[in-house]
Amino acid sequence: MPETTPWNRAREAQRKTQRSARRVVLVDAAIAAIEADGPDVSVAQIARTAGVTKPVLYRQFDDKDDLMRAVGVSEGERILAAIRKELNAPGASSLEVVTRAVDAFLHAIDQHPQVYLAMMRRRSGDDVRLTQQGVTDYLYRLIHEVFVSSGIDAAGAQTWAHCIVAMGVAAGELYLSTPEQAARDRIGQQVTDLIIGGLAGIAGSSGVELDAVATGLGRAFSGAS
Secondary structure, eight states: OOOOOHHHHHHHHHHHHHHHHHHHHHHHHHHHHHHHHOTTOOHHHHHHHHTSOHHHHHHHOSSHHHHHHHHHHHHHHHHHHHHHHHHOOTTOOHHHHHHHHHHHHHHHHHHSHHHHHHHHHTTTSHHHHHHHHHHHHHHHHHHHHHHHHHTOOGGGHHHHHHHHHHHHHHHHHHHHTOOOTTHHHHHHHHHHHHHHHHHHHHHHHTTOOHHHHHHHHHHHHHHOO
């Protein structure tokens, strides 16, 4: 076993950094290839887009599924970042916070629609299901925190988390399958109405101001890691 020295550790760290950078470049190429050729893009097409051979691609990823998982992680992080940015709106009304967050989601998937459709095709795969469960768990923790701090029965937080994730997936697919130019505004408004209506109902039944709940939710989303 080779001796572990500061020089060896530094060299290993450099190799990991270089490998990570190469993976990012290849994931970006895969996203570009999917957008150009559709969800059924081949590994050969992705390799051509990246300007490498298939063996080079397979040195970074075990197989196509491994590459698509990396694409899904990258896109998920990008979409969540866009939503968090809009949720961080100090002083905004509940309607403004939710409207901007919903529009940010639709705009984010509109930037890479073929990639979103490719991910939805894989929803029965373990990686996609685990990703959605991870998002649901994340939302549950945030909503539970806000409900408790607002004096609302937190027993409904889990239901809210599951329904928001399911509604987001369905709204995204509906939007991408609707050819109308105004579909984004229309679908976004309808999703916003559903969320605001639900928030108003649960806040009102608990004697809590709607904007206090929505603003607190926005702060929790934007401040969570």
